Amino acid sequence: xxxxxxxxxxxxxxxxxxxxxxxxxxxxxxxxxxxxxxxxxxxxxxxxxxxxxxxxxxxxxxxxxxxxxxxxxxxxxxxxxxxxxxxxxxxxxxxxxxxxxxxxxxxxxxxxxxxxxxxxxxxxxxxxxxxxxxxxxxxxxxxxxxxxxxxxxxxxxxxxxxxxxxxxxxxxxxxxxxxxxxxxxxxxxxxxxxxxxxxxxxxxxxxxxxxxxxxxxxxxxxxxxxxxxxxxxxxxxxxxxxxxxxxx
Numbered sequence: 531x532x533x534x535x536x537x538x539x540x541x542x543x544x545x546x547x548x549x550x551x552x553x554x555x556x557x558x559x560x561x562x563x564x565x566x567x568x569x570x571x572x573x574x575x576x577x578x579x580x581x582x583x584x585x586x587x588x589x590x591x592x593x594x595x596x597x598x599x600x601x602x603x604x605x606x607x608x609x610x611x612x613x614x615x616x617x618x619x620x621x622x623x624x625x626x627x628x629x630x631x632x633x634x635x636x637x638x639x640x641x642x643x644x645x646x647x648x649x650x651x652x653x654x655x656x657x658x659x660x661x662x663x664x665x666x667x668x669x670x671x672x673x674x675x676x677x678x679x680x681x682x683x684x685x686x687x688x689x690x691x692x693x694x695x696x697x698x699x700x701x702x703x704x705x706x707x708x709x710x711x712x713x714x715x716x717x718x719x720x721x722x723x724x725x726x727x728x729x730x731x732x733x734x735x736x737x738x739x740x741x742x743x744x745x746x747x748x749x750x751x752x753x754x755x756x757x758x759x760x761x762x763x764x765x766x767x768x769x770x771x772x773x774x775x776x777x778x
Contacts, residue, residue, distance in 0.1 A: 542577055546585035549575075554594060554605055562671070565595060565603045596764065606764065630669050633695045636730065637663035640682055640689075647679050650745050650756040658682040660689055662699065665730045673766075675730045676759045684709070684754065709754055716744040720763065727760045738763040 540548070550571075553559045566574070571582035586603050589595045596606045641661050648655040659679045666674040678699065680688065685707050692702055703709040721741050723733045733739070740761040746754045 542575075543581045543584035543588065546571060546575055546577060546582065547588045550585065550589060551594060559605050561605050563605045564601075565605065567602060632667045632670070633664040634667065634672075635662070635664050635695050636675075637661060638689045638694065643679065643681075647756055650743075651679070651681055651753045653681055653753075660685065662689065662694060664694065668765075671765075672731050674759055674761045675727055676757060678755055678757045680755045703754070709748055711746045711754060712749040714744050714746040716742060718742050723760070731760075731762060733762070740766060 550559070550565065559565065565586065568579045568582040568586065571577065571585065572579045575582070577585075586595065586597075590597060590603070594606055595603050597603050639661055640658055642656040643651065643653060643659045645655055647659060648657060651657075651659070653659075659681055662678045662680075664676050664678075665672050666676055680703075682688075685703065688702065688707075691706055700711060703711070719741050721739055723731070723735070723737045723739045727733060727739055728735060728737070740763050742757070742759040742761065744755075744757040744759075746757070748754055
């Protein structure tokens with residue numbers, strides 16, 4: 531390691547941690563890169579393995595690195611802040627934060643609404659709906675699986691309008707059908723990744739995820755879409771703006 535650790539007054543593990551942090555900040559260690567092992571750090575700095583371990587643990591506590599059992603320590607993915615006070619499609623929301631968004635379409639077709647979807651969209655069960663299932667990638671990293679259902683009657687020919695691996699669903703609804711999503715109700719809960727999410731996002735069986743469901747409405751209060759999403763919990767944080775309720 532190039533920096534002279536003797537010049538600083540902080541404990542050795544903090545100096546090592548600072549050095550590794552500098553390498554992360556400079557891009558020498560990028561998101562997803564594996565850090566040197568405890569033994570490598572100890573050999574390069576003249577520290578003990580215990581001190582090297584302490585340095586890595588201090589970075590992990592701050593969310594800069596993550597330990598993957600049996601594989602080592604890796605640079606953590608930067609957290610993406612998800613707001614819950616404004617309505618945006620996934621593409622628009624990520625691009626507002628300067629991220630590059632793309633998708634892998636797992637399924638695109640027409641099917642019959644099951645009981646859950648029918649209730650969410652306020653339509654009879656077995657009504658035909660467009661079904662679009664995509665892995666959402668942010669800066670080329672798979673971070674979410676999103677399943678969207680929209681009544682066929684509201685947007686005939688929707689899935690033939692564009693390439694949804696590159697395009698925004700909300701843009702197509704606005705420009706081709708004149709729909710303006712006006713409001714939504716969304717719920718979120720923590721869970722463990724199921725088999726589908728494990729496969730799509732490359733997760734382990736014990737990885738925590740955030741599961742979202744969202745009903746989106748137009749200005750007249752008509753349900754437009756029902757979305758069920760699974761987000762990697764290690765990459766997203768929620769930001770909610772609250773105001774103090776007036777005493778009744």
